[in-house]
Amino acid sequence: MDAKGRIYIRTLGCPKNEADSAALVRHLERAGWVVVDDVDSAEAEIINTCGFVETTKLESLEAIWAGVSRKERAGSETRKLIVTGCLAQRYPSQIVTQIPSLDAVVGFNRPDLVEQALATPASSGAPACWVEKPGTVYRDDSTAWAFDNDHPAPLSAYIKIGDGCDNACRFCAIPLIRGSLRSRSQKSILAEIETLVEHGTREIILVSQDTTSWGADCADGSELSGLLREINAISGNFWIRVMYAHPAFLTLRQIVAFGDCEKIVPYLDMPMQHISDRMLRIMNRHTTRAQTQSTIDRLRRVRPDLALRTTFIVGHPGETKADFAELLSFAEDNAFERMGGFVYSAEDGTPAGRMKGQIPKTVARERLSRLTEAFDRWSADQSVDKIGRSIPCLLERSDKDGTWEGRTVHDAPEIDGRVTIASGMIDCPGLYDVTITAAYGVDLEGDVGNKPTATPIRPQAMAWEVA
Secondary structure (H helix, E strand, O other), X not given: OOOOEEEEEEEOOOHHHHHHHHHHHHHHHHOOEEEOOOHHHOOXXXXXXXXXXXXXXXXHHHHHHXXXXXXXXXXXXXXXXXXXXXXXXXXXXXXXXXXXXXXXXXXXXXXXXXXXXXXXXXXXOOOEEEOOOOOOOOOHHHOOOOOEOOEOOXXXXXXXXXXOOOOOOOOOOHHHHHOOOEEOOHHHHHHHHHHHHHOOOOEEEEEOOOHHHOOOOOOOOXXXXXXXXXXXXXXXXXEEEEXXXXXXXXXXXXXXXXXXXXXXXXXXXXXXXXXXXXHHHHHOOOOOHHHHHHHHXXXXXHOOOOEEEEEEEEOOOOOOHXXXXXXXXXXXXXXXXXXXXXXXXXXXXXXXXXXXXXXXXXXXXXXXXXXXXXXXXXXXXXXXXXXXXXXXXEEEEEOOXXXXXXXXXXXXXXXOOOEEEXXXXXXXXXXEEEEEEEEEOOEEEEEOOOOOOOOOOOOOOOHHHHX
C-alpha cells in the first residue's frame, strides 16, 4: 500500500491518553498513513489533548496554538491540524469557534473519524466537529497490533481495560468528559496482551479511570481479580503493573490475587487524594481513614516488598489546617515509596467548584511544598537503603557510550524514578537483575555484572497472610 502521508501525533496528559494514541497509531498505519517522530517533517499534526485540570488545559491550548503556527508557516492548504482527546471532548464548540484554522475537532476513541478528517480536502470554512457521547472503549480494529522489522512491539505497553467512571468524586470532571464506567471485554484485553507478549513486550501496564471497578458494569460477574489471574496465566516472561486502583474498591479478593500472581510487580498505584475523614466525606471518596489504612496493611502483608504509589490533593475547598496536618502526618507514618501531590483545581461543572470555603492558591501551594519536602526526605533514605541490593529492572535504552537506562520493578514510566547502568554486559533491552550502587533521590545507579541474569519478579506468594 502506498503511503497516504506523514503524520505527527502529540500526546498530552496521562497514560490513558498514551493508550488512546497507541490505538490511533495502529488504526492510521493500517490505513496507509506513516507516523513520524519529527513534527516538522509531517504533513498532518494530531494533538491528543488533556482537559483534566487547569494546568493541563493550558498546556493543551499551548500545543494547539503551536500547531496552528506550524500550519500557517507550511501553508494552510498543505498541512492538516486535528485536535482530539479530553479537551476536544469537553469543549468542542469553544475550540471550533476560537481556533477556526483547525481542520477538525474529534472526540476520543474514534480513530475512524480522525482518518476521515485526514482524507477530507482542506476547507476555508469552519473546522469539522465530530464529537459524540462516549461509547465503546475501543472498536475492535483499534486493538489489533501488527508487528514487523519496522514496527517492533513496544517494550512496555499501556493496556486500557475500561473508560469512564461512576464514583462521582466531587472535585473530578472525568465523568463529565469520559462518561460512565464502560469495561472493555476480557476477551479483547487478553487478545491484545497475548499478541504483545508473543512479540517481545516485557511490561503490561493496566490503566483505567478506576481499575478496581473493572467489570462492575458487566452482567457476567467479571471482576479485576479474575482478569489479573487470566493475564498472569499468559505464557511469557513479562511484568504486570496495575495503575489507578481506588482504595474504596480494592477488594480482599483483588488483594489475594495481587499476592498469588507472580507476574504482578510489587508496585501499586492507589491515589488516595486525602485521608482526613472529614475531607474524604467532602470529596465523596466512599472510604474512611481506618478503611484505607487497613487496605494498606493488608497489601503490605501480602507483598512485603511493595512500592506503594499514591497521590494527594491539597487545598480542596473546606480543607483546614488540621485536615492538612493529619494528611501530612499520615503520609509520613506510612512513608509511601512513591507519591505525587497536586494543588486543587476548580473544574467547570463539578460540585467542589461551587463549594464555599475555597482555599487561596498561596495557602495550597505552601501545603504542597511541605508535603513534597517531606516525601523527598523519606524517599531519599529509602533509596539509600537499596544500595547493595539486587533488584529486577527493565532496561529500555542505551546511549552511544553504552550507558543503559531503565526502571526498577518499583517504578512506573514517566512518573517515578530511573536506573542508570554504566557497566556490564547487556546485549539488548529487557529484564535484568541490577545491583544498586548509588542513589540520587528516587533515581538509582547500578551494575549488572559480566553475566547478567533475570530472575522471577518475586518468590512464591503467601496469600494466606492477607487477613
